[in-house]
Amino acid sequence: MITVELRKLLWRPRTWISIFLLCLLPTIVAVFLAVTGVGPRPGQGPAFLSAVLANGRLYPAAALGIVLPVFLPLAVAVVAGESIAGEASVGMLRYLLVRPVARTRLLIAKLIAVIAYTLLAVVAVAVSGLVVGVLVIGEQPGGPATVSVSGTSLSTEQLLIRALLMMGYVGWSMLGVASVSLFLSTLTDSALGAALGGIAALVGSTVLVGLDAAGSINAWLPTRYWLAWVDLFRDPILWHDIHRGLLVQALWIIVLLGMAWAAFTARDVSS
Amino acid sequence: MARVIVTRALSKSFGGVLAVDGIDLDVQEGERYGFLGPNGSGKTTTVRMLVGLVFATSGSIELLGREVPRRVGEALPEVGTLVEGPAAYPHLSARTNLNLLDASGPRRHRMSGRVRRARIDEVLDQVGLSGVGRKPVGAYSLGMRQRLGLAAALLPRPRLLVLDEPTNGLDPQGIQEVRELLLKLNQEGTTIFLSSHLLAEVEQLCTRVGVMDRGRLVAQVSMAEVRRPTGRAVVRVGDPSAALALLDGRVAERTQDQLIVTDVSVEELTRRLVGAGIAVLEARPERNSLESMVLALTGPGSDRVDRPR
Numbered sequence: 001m002i003t004v005e006l007r008k009l010l011w012r013p014r015t016w017i018s019i020f021l022l023c024l025l026p027t028i029v030a031v032f033l034a035v036t037g038v039g040p041r042p043g044q045g046p047a048f049l050s051a052v053l054a055n056g057r058l059y060p061a062a063a064l065g066i067v068l069p070v071f072l073p074l075a076v077a078v079v080a081g082e083s084i085a086g087e088a089s090v091g092m093l094r095y096l097l098v099r100p101v102a103r104t105r106l107l108i109a110k111l112i113a114v115i116a117y118t119l120l121a122v123v124a125v126a127v128s129g130l131v132v133g134v135l136v137i138g139e140q141p142g143g144p145a146t147v148s149v150s151g152t153s154l155s156t157e158q159l160l161i162r163a164l165l166m167m168g169y170v171g172w173s174m175l176g177v178a179s180v181s182l183f184l185s186t187l188t189d190s191a192l193g194a195a196l197g198g199i200a201a202l203v204g205s206t207v208l209v210g211l212d213a214a215g216s217i218n219a220w221l222p223t224r225y226w227l228a229w230v231d232l233f234r235d236p237i238l239w240h241d242i243h244r245g246l247l248v249q250a251l252w253i254i255v256l257l258g259m260a261w262a263a264f265t266a267r268d269v270s271s
Numbered sequence: 272m273a274r275v276i277v278t279r280a281l282s283k284s285f286g287g288v289l290a291v292d293g294i295d296l297d298v299q300e301g302e303r304y305g306f307l308g309p310n311g312s313g314k315t316t317t318v319r320m321l322v323g324l325v326f327a328t329s330g331s332i333e334l335l336g337r338e339v340p341r342r343v344g345e346a347l348p349e350v351g352t353l354v355e356g357p358a359a360y361p362h363l364s365a366r367t368n369l370n371l372l373d374a375s376g377p378r379r380h381r382m383s384g385r386v387r388r389a390r391i392d393e394v395l396d397q398v399g400l401s402g403v404g405r406k407p408v409g410a411y412s413l414g415m416r417q418r419l420g421l422a423a424a425l426l427p428r429p430r431l432l433v434l435d436e437p438t439n440g441l442d443p444q445g446i447q448e449v450r451e452l453l454l455k456l457n458q459e460g461t462t463i464f465l466s467s468h469l470l471a472e473v474e475q476l477c478t479r480v481g482v483m484d485r486g487r488l489v490a491q492v493s494m495a496e497v498r499r500p501t502g503r504a505v506v507r508v509g510d511p512s513a514a515l516a517l518l519d520g521r522v523a524e525r526t527q528d529q530l531i532v533t534d535v536s537v538e539e540l541t542r543r544l545v546g547a548g549i550a551v552l553e554a555r556p557e558r559n560s561l562e563s564m565v566l567a568l569t570g571p572g573s574d575r576v577d578r579p580r
Binding site for chain 2: 090100
């Protein structure tokens, strides 16, 4: 069932179109930066952009910073929202269940497909960011060393490890969004509704994170530590927020997936 | 003989509304069972409960000897199902769809690549789609989708076929093809459970019928019993007025040259008419029809909504 779900994911034109579009935006930004040489001042605009003008090799991080707030969660929410509700709306859910595919198994296969998509998207954005960064913006003339956010130099090896950690962290954060949409996807037959519900949860959380009056729940909001991956590029790495982020996200994922399982295994399938 | 479907006091309510109300179904192995009833009488909900898609509120179900829903996964590999219309991924071809469907199944019941390809060709041929090629299912006509749905149900060589309105969208030619296919499969040992609101379809195919009305199973009888003679005779005669005079008082109904005569056998009736010099154009015993039985037993379907009085 898992390989079937992965095949279905990879055979869909939409998978590749959405990933192409995700890679396109950072590319456009890179071209503008390279042509004009005008970067946002430090502390303004998407994370990292001010730093990358000096070195294209930091651009994968900047590229993820560009797609992370809106476009990446949007794409992940659409794919996750589609998972059960999409099968229901084309009428295939009933035929899969009578094939038979056990409901828990189907849910796990769908979850794995969503994780695969998320990783594929994160890696595609990072790799295309690296290619575009090196080609369009160029490497620092001073040599192989790359400057961290803290101003010290990072070796290529260190940079690679940190980039992998970053992709893992971003992927884990996206799984939080995916869990909301996957849960909603088990409740409704509308894939669009489930995807939008995931986005709404994300926007709601972002609003509350920015609201001082909501400070008491701030630390438990799913998007609170989303940008903590920037700390991976400090020297030394600031682990505190990253650990908190992993933990908070894990709690949300466990609760939401548990709810998805409970809802789906007890539900009448009348689509 | 083994019973393939048994339900006892099976009920389902949706938000307090009773859709299925305490039904006791019995379907024997090798039967062609027709499951009839007006729209909204609970047929589809019952079918969904049989295959574990919808959970019963109370009562019990046994499918191929396994308790549903607890052990439905053990029975389903031997059941082919068409529930409420066919479905397929619209951007993929018929072969790819069938391939994915088989590959989704439990490991023990999946076919290997070459066997599966041969079996897919076989079922597409059986339902008359052998030449579809690589066209995506999204471009299919309603009839073609219906045939594909049937092919998907046949794919695992099921012991039991549960079909809900299988001839929907097919033309008379297609309906006849499907009927012949089902008869052939039945002769080879497949039990057929056919849910339909089309009386003619059931009358031509089935050996036994169950009739639903507003959530209740109001009859479960063999077709032989449905078609039993009423004890009256039907004749068409050359001179109806003369016949009417001859059979004084025993003609129950008259429409033009056709008379329905009570308390008489066809032999005696024809002898008397011919003896009196009245030409007999047609004479036969009157039989009950499925239609008259169903109409007598069921109320209007849920799609008729009258203003309350």
